[in-house]
Amino acid sequence: MSAPYPFLKGHGTENDFVLLPDHDASLHGELDAARVAALCDRRSGIGADGVLRVVRTEAYDALEVSAGARGQDAEWTMDYRNADGSMSEMCGNGVRVFARHLVEEGLADPSAPIPVATRAGTKLLTLTDDGLVTADMGRARVLGETAVSVGPATWAARHVDVGNPHAVALVDDLDPAGPVGPLLEPPTHDPLLYPEGVNVEFVVRRGPRHVAMRVHERGSGETRSCGTGACAVMVAAALADGVTGPGDGRGGDLAYRVDVPGGTLTITWTADDRVLLTGPAVVHSWGATTL
Numbered sequence: 001m002s003a004p005y006p007f008l009k010g011h012g013t014e015n016d017f018v019l020l021p022d023h024d025a026s027l028h029g030e031l032d033a034a035r036v037a038a039l040c041d042r043r044s045g046i047g048a049d050g051v052l053r054v055v056r057t058e059a060y061d062a063l064e065v066s067a068g069a070r071g072q073d074a075e076w077t078m079d080y081r082n083a084d085g086s087m088s089e090m091c092g093n094g095v096r097v098f099a100r101h102l103v104e105e106g107l108a109d110p111s112a113p114i115p116v117a118t119r120a121g122t123k124l125l126t127l128t129d130d131g132l133v134t135a136d137m138g139r140a141r142v143l144g145e146t147a148v149s150v151g152p153a154t155w156a157a158r159h160v161d162v163g164n165p166h167a168v169a170l171v172d173d174l175d176p177a178g179p180v181g182p183l184l185e186p187p188t189h190d191p192l193l194y195p196e197g198v199n200v201e202f203v204v205r206r207g208p209r210h211v212a213m214r215v216h217e218r219g220s221g222e223t224r225s226c227g228t229g230a231c232a233v234m235v236a237a238a239l240a241d242g243v244t245g246p247g248d249g250r251g252g253d254l255a256y257r258v259d260v261p262g263g264t265l266t267i268t269w270t271a272d273d274r275v276l277l278t279g280p281a282v283v284h285s286w287g288a289t290t291l
């Protein structure tokens, strides 16, 4: 495709995305991994951690093979791709930016929760007057223990699935000059447990119900934030704090502050076992690009 194609750029706590409006799914078959990687390249492309393709679910279903448990009860589908062009089931910050875009373009009504279909099912998005967007991520599945390594350092990690896979390691120090390092390469992980790769979060405690994290994202490298990662981190931290879960384990909701390099997210584990991801989400630029 050589004609200029419209795009938007947005971010949630500096996890940044190129949005491609493709309402009628005309990009079907065009948006291969190489094109996505070229768009996300920070020197020769627009630059982003991933691409959010905005497609009407009806058009998507007519043309494309449904992947796994993708929800079909929403007017809009988010087709998410990592910066290297690989697909992921879910992107928590991405779906929040996606909802912001729908509302700003008059494509969705913010007076009620907005359903968005993803490969990990339909998510409900709520926009509030304080500028924040909350994604109801559903249930986080805690799947046991594993280990991750950076160079000679190895940490125990918790395997948490938030629609996509995570390994969460509680560490003493997040400093890039320390054992976690600058995360230029993917941390080593168990290839049998994570045959498709994994998002790895390193977490330190900052105070009661307050943690900070860095993340190496599968397919995108170290990013300034990861919404699904923050959800996995919150659940892992709460369990490490002795919470028997869900929620506070006593019938109430439980909220943690999760600091990421790009800002702050609030994660709430509800008594009925849903994880809510809340934070800022903005669309700030518009333009046209070659595809």
Ligand SMILES: N[C@@H](CCC[C@H](N)C(=O)O)C(=O)O
Residues within 6 Å of the ligand: 015, 050, 082, 087, 088, 089, 090, 091, 092, 093, 094, 164, 165, 199, 217, 218, 219, 220, 223, 225, 226, 227, 228, 229
């Ligand atoms: N940044 C995202 C996660 C994007 C997908 C991830 N890299 C994967 O491959 O699973 C988020 O905010 O959740």
